[in-house]
Amino acid sequence: MSSAFANVKTIAKRELAGYFSSPVAYVFIVIFLLLSGFFTFMVGGFFERGEASLVSFFMWHPWFYLFLVPAVGMRLWAEERRVGTLELLLTMPVTAWQAIVGKFVASWLFLGLALGLTFPLVITVNYLGSPDNGVILAGYLGSLLMAGSYLAISCLTSALTRNQVVSFIIAVVLCLFLILAGFPPVTNLLARWSVTLVELVASFSFITHFEGFQKGVLDSRDVIFFLSVIGFSLFTTGVILRGHRAG
Amino acid sequence: MIKVEQLKKLFGPKRAVDGVSFAVEQGEVLGFLGPNGAGKSTTMRMITGFIPPTEGRVTVGGHDMWEQPIAAKRLIGYLPENAPAYTDMTVQGFLNFAAEIRGLRGDARKTAVNRAVEMCFLESVLHQSVETLSKGYRHRTCFAQSIIHDPPVLVLDEPTDGLDPNQKHEVRTLIRTMGKKKAIIFSTHILEEVDAACSRAIIIDRGRIVANGTPAELRAQSELAGAVTLKVSGVAGNELTARLYQVNGTKKVTVLEEKDGRVLARAFPKTPESNGAYARAIGEAVQGWRIEELHLEEGRLDEVFRNITLSDTQK
Ligand SMILES: Nc1ncnc2c1ncn2[C@@H]1O[C@H](COP(=O)(O)OP(=O)(O)OP(=O)(O)O)[C@@H](O)[C@H]1O
Numbered sequence: 001m002s003s004a005f006a007n008v009k010t011i012a013k014r015e016l017a018g019y020f021s022s023p024v025a026y027v028f029i030v031i032f033l034l035l036s037g038f039f040t041f042m043v044g045g046f047f048e049r050g051e052a053s054l055v056s057f058f059m060w061h062p063w064f065y066l067f068l069v070p071a072v073g074m075r076l077w078a079e080e081r082r083v084g085t086l087e088l089l090l091t092m093p094v095t096a097w098q099a100i101v102g103k104f105v106a107s108w109l110f111l112g113l114a115l116g117l118t119f120p121l122v123i124t125v126n127y128l129g130s131p132d133n134g135v136i137l138a139g140y141l142g143s144l145l146m147a148g149s150y151l152a153i154s155c156l157t158s159a160l161t162r163n164q165v166v167s168f169i170i171a172v173v174l175c176l177f178l179i180l181a182g183f184p185p186v187t188n189l190l191a192r193w194s195v196t197l198v199e200l201v202a203s204f205s206f207i208t209h210f211e212g213f214q215k216g217v218l219d220s221r222d223v224i225f226f227l228s229v230i231g232f233s234l235f236t237t238g239v240i241l242r243g244h245r246a247g
Numbered sequence: 248m249i250k251v252e253q254l255k256k257l258f259g260p261k262r263a264v265d266g267v268s269f270a271v272e273q274g275e276v277l278g279f280l281g282p283n284g285a286g287k288s289t290t291m292r293m294i295t296g297f298i299p300p301t302e303g304r305v306t307v308g309g310h311d312m313w314e315q316p317i318a319a320k321r322l323i324g325y326l327p328e329n330a331p332a333y334t335d336m337t338v339q340g341f342l343n344f345a346a347e348i349r350g351l352r353g354d355a356r357k358t359a360v361n362r363a364v365e366m367c368f369l370e371s372v373l374h375q376s377v378e379t380l381s382k383g384y385r386h387r388t389c390f391a392q393s394i395i396h397d398p399p400v401l402v403l404d405e406p407t408d409g410l411d412p413n414q415k416h417e418v419r420t421l422i423r424t425m426g427k428k429k430a431i432i433f434s435t436h437i438l439e440e441v442d443a444a445c446s447r448a449i450i451i452d453r454g455r456i457v458a459n460g461t462p463a464e465l466r467a468q469s470e471l472a473g474a475v476t477l478k479v480s481g482v483a484g485n486e487l488t489a490r491l492y493q494v495n496g497t498k499k500v501t502v503l504e505e506k507d508g509r510v511l512a513r514a515f516p517k518t519p520e521s522n523g524a525y526a527r528a529i530g531e532a533v534q535g536w537r538i539e540e541l542h543l544e545e546g547r548l549d550e551v552f553r554n555i556t557l558s559d560t561q562k
């Protein structure tokens with residue numbers, strides 16, 4: 001279906017153009033880069049570690065995605081519904097699927113761009129020492145997949161409401177659950193009752209699945225986990241949108 | 248081109264649309280009238296495939312809207328109520344997007360955008376952000392979007408809302424011209440537009456069709472239709488009234504005004520006819536007095552509209 005692909009592309013292009021026509025995109029990228037720098041060097045102890053790696057960079061990603069990604073995703077559907085352009089979009093000859101995927105891909109690309117702009121870190125660490133660039137690449141890949149998962153969840157909550165703030169808050173809460181499920185203080189607490197419970201809960205956590213990537217291990221289960229979160233969230237977005245239209 | 252069968256839409260217990268059926272063929276312009284909340288926009292949203300009907304069926308160009316939505320939607324240009332448009336784009340960017348999503352690329356897209364810009368007089372705001380457009384220009388931008396792919400079917404929800412008098416006139420003319428080759432449905436609260444642009448009109452009230460016909464047929468339902476209004480001088484009101492009652496077929500005579508020796512009166516026939524026989528009979532009856540004015544009333548749409556939709560509310 002080449003026309004399906006063309007439609008996804010047209011919608012994604014429009015969405016991306018929309019980002020860059022307002023200062024929001026630039027503000028977001030600047031904040032993302034500043035936070036990355038601050039956490040990596042000041043809090044993460046990049047220099048004190050005395051090793052050539054980006055561990056102190058990637059370890060913060062689950063946490064600052066928690067706020068940054070819902071900020072990107074909150075407007076996706078809430079804004080279309082509030083302004084009424086949803087009616088325009090869904091009466092054009094495109095399927096709801098093409099619209100959902102197109103909009104998602106656009107914002108994922110945008111996050112990918114912000115992430116890509118941290119490449120000076122890679123240069124720095126290569127200049128200072130000789131890191132394992134394979135590990136770094138795996139880290140970027142994992143981070144991108146994780147960003148996609150946060151984004152898909154924000155996309156879902158954005159379809160729930162016309163109000164961007166409400167959409168943002170619900171997304172943060174949902175993502176927080178998915179982080180905490182694997183956050184050591186929480187898992188240690190749960191471990192007092194049952195180890196199997198810990199494993200079950202932790203298997204739903206972003207942190208657990210992101211760990212492997214940070215160590216340079218590409219486990220297909222981790223990749224599948226993130227892709228399933230994305231798939232499931234986008235599917236649910238479709239169901240929610242259909243529900244609204246049915247009244 | 249458009250066929251609507253027994254369309255129903257329930258929002259919870261509320262019957263927004265309650266069994267609406269009609270068809271619009273190519274070369275027809277159908278005016279959609281009705282008081283606020285009658286269900287006009289809801290019907291249009293079902294025709295364009297935005298919301299699914301609770302019951303009933305919509306086919307556009309032979310394609311069922313719920314079984315072959317893409318094929319059906321390709322044939323439609325739609326201007327939703329309140330003319331939504333992407334605020335984070337320029338007018339040109341928005342129209343380019345609309346053209347592209349309709350499958351127009353390269354030169355075809357350029358031609359289509361230029362044509363729509365010209366038809367909707369958007370040259371001056373082409374590079375302006377949609378967000379900062381005035382209401383009328385935003386409306387025109389969204390209208391341009393609906394005609395960009397020259398669709399055989401147009402569904403326009405209040406296309407002249409918010410436009411200045413000149414633009415209103417342009418849009419009506421445009422609708423009438425395009426209506427020769429397309430099937431058009433448009434809703435409006437301005438009754439003159441029915442005369443200016445429609446070949447047929449439907450009045451809906453509380454989700455049901457209460458009148459369906461050509462503008463002339465609708466006007467004929469008016470009490471006024473077929474009455475004769477005349478102004479005569481040099482006679483007293485009661486004298487004229489008495490004479491008019493003698494005319495064969497007169498039901499009622501009212502004196503509208505009497506001053507300076509002139510009488511303005513109106514005679515209603517028992518059975519309205521449009522061939523003018525009654526008017527001629529009146530003319531003959533008042534011969535001998537000086538007739539300053541005499542004309543046959545056509546009936547008024549606003550009166551018909553009010554009668555039909557009010558009588559329903561009072562029930
Ligand atoms: N999404 C919805 N949920 C609940 N009720 C709705 C919804 N959309 C429309 N309605 C109700 O359906 C009825 C018909 O609304 P509709 O918008 O079709 O009216 P309309 O004829 O277009 O009126 P107007 O002339 O004011 O534009 C109204 O009573 C409205 O409140």
Ligand SMILES: [Mg+2]
Pocket residue numbers: 287288289328404
């Ligand atoms: Mg309406």
